[in-house]
Amino acid sequence: MTTRAGFIALIGEPNAGKSTLLNRMVGAKVSIVTHKVQTTRARIRGVAMEGEAQLVFVDTPGLFKPRRRLDRAMVAAAWGGAADADIVVLMVEAHRGVTEGVERILEGLEEIGQGRKIALAINKIDKVQPGHLLELAKDLNARYGFAETFMISAERGHGVEDLRKWLADELPEGPWLYPEDQIADLPMRMIAAEMTREKLTLRLHQELPYQMTVETESWQERKDGSARVDQIIYVVRDGHKGIVLGKGGETIKAVSQAARAELEEFLDRKVHLFLQVKVRPNWLEESERYSEMGLDFKDGNT
Numbered sequence: 001m002t003t004r005a006g007f008i009a010l011i012g013e014p015n016a017g018k019s020t021l022l023n024r025m026v027g028a029k030v031s032i033v034t035h036k037v038q039t040t041r042a043r044i045r046g047v048a049m050e051g052e053a054q055l056v057f058v059d060t061p062g063l064f065k066p067r068r069r070l071d072r073a074m075v076a077a078a079w080g081g082a083a084d085a086d087i088v089v090l091m092v093e094a095h096r097g098v099t100e101g102v103e104r105i106l107e108g109l110e111e112i113g114q115g116r117k118i119a120l121a122i123n124k125i126d127k128v129q130p131g132h133l134l135e136l137a138k139d140l141n142a143r144y145g146f147a148e149t150f151m152i153s154a155e156r157g158h159g160v161e162d163l164r165k166w167l168a169d170e171l172p173e174g175p176w177l178y179p180e181d182q183i184a185d186l187p188m189r190m191i192a193a194e195m196t197r198e199k200l201t202l203r204l205h206q207e208l209p210y211q212m213t214v215e216t217e218s219w220q221e222r223k224d225g226s227a228r229v230d231q232i233i234y235v236v237r238d239g240h241k242g243i244v245l246g247k248g249g250e251t252i253k254a255v256s257q258a259a260r261a262e263l264e265e266f267l268d269r270k271v272h273l274f275l276q277v278k279v280r281p282n283w284l285e286e287s288e289r290y291s292e293m294g295l296d297f298k299d300g301n302t
């Protein structure tokens, strides 16, 4: 059995249909991960299984907000998420065609195009005549050498299956990035980790340790309707551990209380939150790519 796994970034102008497509591909409403700016370059929006392939969809925050003065270096930096992905899918709205925004994205693709496959998905085909579609596909392919072109209607589901299958075939061979049984509650795990991270950021300000990550280790539903959530705060140095714990553990206690309160409000039920701080000195080398993606990377997984 050959397994495949990798990161896929759906990009496009606002309203192109990225969320709609993602929800179709993943088969559930998962794109609920908040859009708060973080130090991570990209975050997981959903995971789908297709045969023996695991498709991990990442978000590319703040990518396409039009900027007046957009120099190339800025573009490259802002494209972090897409640049880390194995496959990028550019979504273009069929009825709008090559807008200024699309042109800008095509320019950006030149920067990140090396080393990854880029597919074109012309979306909302239900809104136009077929003749128009072929012309648009030709025009776009003349501007950029896409690996493949798909005509889809994310809303109605047309062409989505073909795209999914193609993505599964094109992903690199390798072990799955998530255990299969974690996929369903993944968005919740990530939201919970993000809440704790946010509280730590608020509390520590400039003291915030470099390269700190929060991971939700386990999520258990209890018979009484409450949830037990265990999280680990990873830091890279021993000294950082002290900062996160605070004097007599007061920092971590306050963070835990605030994060729990927010999680309880979000879930509308009782939560037992357990935080642990661990030093993982080689963390960066071990898991640079995965942790940037917010993945639950553990030693020995590779």
Ligand SMILES: Nc1nc2c(ncn2[C@@H]2O[C@H](COP(=O)(O)OP(=O)(O)OP(=O)(O)O)[C@@H](O)[C@H]2O)c(=O)[nH]1
Pocket (backbone or CB within 6 Å): 012, 013, 014, 015, 016, 017, 018, 019, 020, 021, 123, 124, 125, 126, 127, 152, 153, 154, 155, 156
């Ligand atoms: N007619 C039609 N409408 C679609 C299709 N796909 C998405 N839409 C609609 O387009 C709108 C935008 O879709 P979203 O999925 O929210 O787009 P998005 O790219 O995630 O937007 P942002 O979050 O703003 O970046 C919604 O009203 C969708 O219902 C499609 O295939 N056909």
